[in-house]
Amino acid sequence: MEPTTTSYLVLAALLFGIGATGLMIRRNPLVMFMCIELMLNAVNLTFVALATRFSDIDGQTAVFFVMVVAAAEVVVGLGIIISIMRRRPGATVDDLAELKG
DSSP, X not given: OOOOHHHHHHHHHHHHHHHHHHHHHOOOHHHHHHHHHHHHHHHHHHHHHHHHHTTOSHXXXXXXXXXXXXXXXXXXXXXXXXHHHHHSTTOOHHHHHTTOO
């Protein structure tokens, strides 16, 4: 039994929902960052599933660019979050809002 496009879209919706719920509930910046990445991967899965369904390469091209931007985001964002978490181990997102200059 081969998975259909609908099953991939349902899986992507489930992953996106988990990421959105985690983003709204959790206050830890590192967990929120992982939830955003989960949501990006859910969108990538949707692009690939629909590109395969319609035999079009545009969705896979969009996924390539989203992954490049996500990799750059991980390099910069994760570095900033880790450096802040080392200085203030119990920092929440509300605490980080006070760091604005």
